[in-house]
Amino acid sequence: MRSLEGLEQLPFEPGASLPETAEVWWRTPVDARRLAWMELLSRGYTTAYVAPFFALGALLLVLEPLLFPVSLLCLVHAWVIPELFANRGARVLAPDVAADDRAGRGLLADLLDRHPAAVEARTGAVVEQGRLGVWVIAEKGALLVRPGGRRVHAFCVGVKDPELRRPDRVAHLLLALRQDEVGFATVANHAFAGARWRIRRRVAAARRPALDAAVLQSRNV
Amino acid sequence: MARLVRLDRSGNTELAAWSDGDQASYEQAAAIFRAQLEGGYMGVARLPDDTYEQVRELPAGVELVMLRRPIAGG
Numbered sequence: 001m002r003s004l005e006g007l008e009q010l011p012f013e014p015g016a017s018l019p020e021t022a023e024v025w026w027r028t029p030v031d032a033r034r035l036a037w038m039e040l041l042s043r044g045y046t047t048a049y050v051a052p053f054f055a056l057g058a059l060l061l062v063l064e065p066l067l068f069p070v071s072l073l074c075l076v077h078a079w080v081i082p083e084l085f086a087n088r089g090a091r092v093l094a095p096d097v098a099a100d101d102r103a104g105r106g107l108l109a110d111l112l113d114r115h116p117a118a119v120e121a122r123t124g125a126v127v128e129q130g131r132l133g134v135w136v137i138a139e140k141g142a143l144l145v146r147p148g149g150r151r152v153h154a155f156c157v158g159v160k161d162p163e164l165r166r167p168d169r170v171a172h173l174l175l176a177l178r179q180d181e182v183g184f185a186t187v188a189n190h191a192f193a194g195a196r197w198r199i200r201r202r203v204a205a206a207r208r209p210a211l212d213a214a215v216l217q218s219r220n221v
Numbered sequence: 222m223a224r225l226v227r228l229d230r231s232g233n234t235e236l237a238a239w240s241d242g243d244q245a246s247y248e249q250a251a252a253i254f255r256a257q258l259e260g261g262y263m264g265v266a267r268l269p270d271d272t273y274e275q276v277r278e279l280p281a282g283v284e285l286v287m288l289r290r291p292i293a294g295g
């Protein structure tokens with residue numbers, strides 16, 4: 001039998017990856033460098049989708065000014081495509097109406113300091129400072145506001161138990177994030193990278209104050 | 222008093238508690254901890270510096286050890 005003194009020497013594996021990363025072994029760890037690459041890639045494919053519609057709209061106007069309505073439709077297309085991307089990202093913060101929110105916040109309340117607890121009570125989402133930026137965690141995923149507050153990443157991630165109450169699902173995600181931030185971002189499915197203003201308009205109104213608090217915090221780092 | 226807490230469908234359930242020097246209560250908590258790991262839970266210890274670490278055995282020198290379910294991309 002091991003003594004208590006001996007057990008206090010148990011290694012905590014500091015810096016160990018989140019065990020769930022083994023399930024997605026093929027993914028590149030999502031660190032700051034990888035996030036910058038994702039932002040660049042996102043800009044690239046958004047431009048590739050949008051630019052042809054701008055070009056076509058301009059060309060139609062030059063060829064025949066009476067084609068103005070068609071040209072306008074091209075511009076609408078060019079606007080809608082990035083909006084659809086942002087909408088996909090914003091859905092990670094959509095409140096789960098089926099989630100049970102009764103019986104208090106349980107352990108989540110113990111995990112939060114006063115200010116994050118107040119934001120959580122108001123919005124249902126937790127604002128958490130990390131090394132990669134400031135996170136906004138809800139029951140179906142998380143947003144990461146990069147330092148400076150201009151760029152936001154959306155991650156779709158959840159707990160493998162749909163019957164858990166909403167605060168407990170958030171607490172699970174928060175614990176995993178605190179254990180290993182890079183592992184958390186690696187396990188999650190990346191849903192969006194782009195401008196904060198674009199995704200903010202698509203985030204559920206009840207959750208917007210949490211995003212605003214994260215943006216403010218990211219500017220103060 | 223250190224606590225072993227499980228995040229489950231009833232919120233959070235305190236499964237065991239032990240105190241420094243109480244070998245029997247610690248051993249009982251450690252057995253419960255191992256059984257929970259076998260049931261698919263993961264152990265997370267809150268360290269004195271307020272950081273969180275994965276644990277595969279119940280550490281005696283911490284105040285709070287939590288059991289959580291695995292997460293996955295949605």
